[in-house]
Amino acid sequence: MLVDSFRFLPRSFRPLYESPSPPPGEDVAPVWAPVARRLSASTVTLLTSAGLYVEGAQAPFDLEGERARPDWGDPSFRLIPASGGELRMAHLHISEVDVEADPEICLPRARLLELASAGMVGGAAASHVSVMGYQERSLAGWRSAVLPGILELAPEAVVLAPA
């Protein structure tokens, strides 16, 4: 394998990731959903955990709440339109500088539309999904709020990109 998963991680953080285990109640047994049809006929939804939101139309993720309770992260989600809107980032663990300069590096909406025009995919979903990646270990908030929210979109296939 080519990628060193720890290349850009501060050395002191390594122990947190070297023996990863799933949250309580979860397992890592094989789970598999086959693609139903050719990519060129499929609609694709993107999901980022970079804490992106549409400026002026959506509230940012709750960073004050996290500052007050450092073991908590805002478990809500935002629906990001397939195009348009100025995207901003609300995330206390990653710099916003490059992401706000070019949100495509976390949520490649325009790139997906280009690949759709080129015929690689059938199309982009009308709404993509943004969450904020720092969460309580149980992921209870995501399970109760984000998962149903995504399922309501009835996505055909999802590309997830943790930030």
Place this chain on the structure above:
Amino acid sequence: MLARWLEREGIPTVVVTMMPEVASALGAPRVVGVEFPFGHAFGMPGDADMQRRVLGTALTVLAGAASFGTRVDVDVEWPVPLREAYRSWQPSEPSPIVKVMLERMKEGR
């Protein structure tokens, strides 16, 4: 976990990640690894070619992976010197939990 929950609901997924070893260990069904700094899953700001290449790889793996546990790494070297890239993704101040951890280390806990 989101990928696994969606997959259980019959929705195929692929995860693009800087930590493919972790994603695979946690049972992500299809994984695309990128050796990029955090916050840059699809590449450099302003580099549409790189972004398209990573997204294209993810879509190819999404459609073509034969079985659970497929991992493909993107063969692109980050074009910024390591020292600079290592610093540039980090937030301007430590996150609240990191501050707590650093205080505990100082107190010897």
